[in-house]
Amino acid sequence: MSLRNPTSHPRTIKTISIGSFTFESGEQLPNVELAYERCGPTDAPVILVCHALTGNQLAIGSEEEPGWWAGLIGEDCPIDTNRYQVITFNVLGGCHGSTGPASIDPNTGKAFRQNFPKVTVRDMVHAQHSALQSLGIKEVQAVAGGSLGGMQAYEWGLLYPEYMKKLFILAATPYLSDYGIAFNHIGARAIKCDPNFQEGNYESNEQLHGFEIARMTGMVTYRSGPLFEKRFDRSHKAGDAYEIQSYLDYQGDKIKERFDANSYLYLLDAMNNHDIGRGRDGWENAAKQYKAELHTFSFEHDLLYPDSLIRQFAIHPEKSSHYHIPTDYGHDGFLVEFERWGKWIKEKLD
Structure with a gap:
């Protein structure tokens, strides 16, 4: 290649x-x-x-x-x-x-x-x-x-x-x-409780809003409060949405384009153990x-x-x-x- x-x-x-x-x-x-x-x-x-x-x-x-x-x-x-x-x-x-x-x-x-x-x-x-x-x-x-x-x-x-x-x-x-297992559990439950997950037999990631939530949860733990304050400072985007909300929505959408939800669950479990x-x-x-x-x-x-x-x-x-x-x-x-x-x-x- x-x-x-x-x-x-x-x-x-x-x-x-x-x-x-x-x-x-x-x-x-x-x-x-x-x-x-x-x-x-x-x-x-x-x-x-x-x-x-x-x-x-x-x-x-x-x-x-x-x-x-x-x-x-x-x-x-x-x-x-x-x-x-x-x-x-x-x-x-x-x-x-x-x-x-x-x-x-x-x-x-x-x-x-x-x-x-x-x-x-x-x-x-x-x-x-x-x-x-x-x-x-x-x-x-x-x-x-x-x-x-x-x-x-x-x-x-x-x-x-x-x-x-x-x-x-x-x-x-x-x-x-x-503490780490707890956040992984929240992310995993969000994916598995999504009706479109179908015990892992989903047609595509695009249907999985629970995967978006899992990624948003992860992003909050990966960065820090001081960083979010400096970067977003309670600023608004269009309408009533805060910049931080738009940022998390973007991260949730992005993960579905580049990662498989089943693989995400398997790797979370490996990390837990x-x-x-x-x-x-x-x-x-x-x-x-x-x-x-x-x-x-x-x-x-x-x-x-x-x-x-x-x-x-x-x-x-x-x-x-x-x-x-x-x-x-x-x-x-x-x-x-x-x-x-x-x-x-x-x-x-x-």
Whole structure:
């Protein structure tokens, strides 16, 4: 696939088959595929980037459509594609080319929908490891990700402790808090209670007003009160609508155009069940098992992944550092203002 590149290095967008895959649940699929983006010198050290809930494999993107980490990744950026090759997979259970609920079940010839196997963060990591092996990549320099991507980075360091030298975990805690589960529950209920959801057998996202509400709920938690006050200041749009209301309506409409509601539910469930201590005698014990150099980042006003819990975690690994970034963006701070914190990633990579 040929696209104009934000860097002068080759950029590849492909799908790779990892063959038969067994989920943590014990269910098995005969042919699983992962879509990925790859950019940078092919002989350079690899950095694996993991995406968040509604992200995808296009972390770098093109000049026409920059990726969600464009500016953090690229030539002379903190993650420098002159020095590293960067690979990002669309997660197992996703809806941008990887096998997920919208994929065709070979046994029925129809989309899996809610019959897709339950997916965990550990399943995502195992699938990515298999894909890297298929690509001939035996080790990586680092694994980096924020939010759901940070959850994957946590698990990478425990499931394959010798596979990477460094971990960069942004805006993610060692387990999802009850507060985070609560907001995910509201979003999931909004989708499932929509009459057009039909137990996952909806005709299209366009019918799902509950999906809009789920996204609006999420957006309120991703940003902060101070940011909303500065950006909207109770200003009105046309008629009686406030700017903040129009903004949330826009976000609700936009998510339906680019994401599958069933996939959204599956990934919410994976996040709910994220806990590095599961089966490892608690998260504090698991935190002592990391072998890679580990760097955590928290963002001010992050309601879902508080600095206090990330700091608690960061004292346990043998080789770790923690950075707290003052910002009004809250949880979404890991997607913006790279000039504030990208320097620390560059410093630790170099």
